[in-house]
Amino acid sequence: MPTLFSSSTESGFFRLPLSVRQKIYTHLLSPQPGQPITTINYTLEWPFLQNPRNSTFTPHSLDVCCCPGQQPRSHNIQTKDHVYTRYICQGPEVRFTPKAGELWVLEEPNVLFNILRPASYEERKRRPGAGIILVNKQCYEEALSFLYSGTNFLFLTGPCPRGRYQAYATHKWLERLSPFARGCITDLSLICQTWEEDCQNSNAVRAYTELSRYISSNVPNLRNMCLNHWSQEISINTFGMLLWQEGRRIFVSQDFQNGSIEEFGNVEAWITKYVKGHGAGKGKKIGHRRGNSDPNRMGLGEGIGEKARSEGEGDGKEKRRLSLADDWVLAGLSPTGPGSSDSDVWEVI
Numbered sequence: 001m002p003t004l005f006s007s008s009t010e011s012g013f014f015r016l017p018l019s020v021r022q023k024i025y026t027h028l029l030s031p032q033p034g035q036p037i038t039t040i041n042y043t044l045e046w047p048f049l050q051n052p053r054n055s056t057f058t059p060h061s062l063d064v065c066c067c068p069g070q071q072p073r074s075h076n077i078q079t080k081d082h083v084y085t086r087y088i089c090q091g092p093e094v095r096f097t098p099k100a101g102e103l104w105v106l107e108e109p110n111v112l113f114n115i116l117r118p119a120s121y122e123e124r125k126r127r128p129g130a131g132i133i134l135v136n137k138q139c140y141e142e143a144l145s146f147l148y149s150g151t152n153f154l155f156l157t158g159p160c161p162r163g164r165y166q167a168y169a170t171h172k173w174l175e176r177l178s179p180f181a182r183g184c185i186t187d188l189s190l191i192c193q194t195w196e197e198d199c200q201n202s203n204a205v206r207a208y209t210e211l212s213r214y215i216s217s218n219v220p221n222l223r224n225m226c227l228n229h230w231s232q233e234i235s236i237n238t239f240g241m242l243l244w245q246e247g248r249r250i251f252v253s254q255d256f257q258n259g260s261i262e263e264f265g266n267v268e269a270w271i272t273k274y275v276k277g278h279g280a281g282k283g284k285k286i287g288h289r290r291g292n293s294d295p296n297r298m299g300l301g302e303g304i305g306e307k308a309r310s311e312g313e314g315d316g317k318e319k320r321r322l323s324l325a326d327d328w329v330l331a332g333l334s335p336t337g338p339g340s341s342d343s344d345v346w347e348v349i
Contacts, residue, residue, distance in 0.1 A: 114164075175214070190225070
């Protein structure tokens with residue numbers, strides 16, 4: 001099998017001091033200046049909906065579903081058709097766009113139709129290649145934190161039949177990472193506005209709760225949760241549970257074009273603002289945006305990502321499949337994780 005390094009080059013590389021190798025990893029993998037947000041595109045596939053259409057934008061739309069969620073199949077009897085109901089019916093499948101595919105970034109949020117634009121050449125050029133991580137197990141363990149730590153991930157898609165399921169997609173991506181890779185994640189961003197999570201705002205709260213619980217239990221080194229709270233009718237109270245872990249911060253922006261960013265570093269301040277409600281309390285204001293010349297900066301990405309690197313070494317017992325493509329394919333995917341198989345190739349970015 002061909003390798004990125006010859007055996008002599010590989011052995012020579014690992015004879016370099018660890019501090020020198022870390023500088024190389026930093027140069028190749030760390031977020032570049034002017035890249036506060038790393039966008040990951042995804043698509044949703046609805047295998048059980050009849051004629052799903054991206055032009056159906058109403059919380060009262062009735063989509064016919066034939067999934068086994070409500071009426072389990074038995075004795076080869078076809079599942080009875082029913083109206084799609086989230087959390088009862090089977091959810092969509094999430095497909096992440098490979099690095100070689102098109103990259104779309106946010107130009108302007110617009111509730112039903114977010115305005116997206118193709119990424120510029122410079123934006124695409126700043127995306128790292130993960131070839132060095134995929135050379136062997138030692139490179140994987142030494143370099144993965146440089147790829148993930150300090151990188152602020154935002155998941156973005158276009159129009160979808162039932163809402164864009166952004167928190168759901170973020171949750172699925174985290175589930176597909178290996179425990180070692182999840183331990184390297186430090187920053188996440190989420191857009192909290194109507195239609196971003198579901199066509200019914202009430203379903204967004206449960207999605208946010210499930211994501212927050214998963215992060216609390218499985219993403220131990222998350223430091224910054226960045227919430228673009230652009231629809232005030234959607235509650236973000238549930239994210240407060242993230243603050244029970246010391247050292248975490250939540251940043252909230254309430255206006256895309258012209259708004260301040262509030263920082264919350266403790267549960268008490270969050271409860272005062274969002275649980276007791278009505279804006280009675282305030283977090284720490286850390287900035288104000290006017291006339292943002294780069295819409296992809298998203299407001300929350302600028303100046304808040306911690307660049308500290310994870311020092312965890314993992315247990316060294318995980319089985320990992322190695323790919324030689326210069327991409328993020330399988331870089332952090334657990335080969336035994338949910339939904340994975342020998343034929344699966346999930347793009348991380």
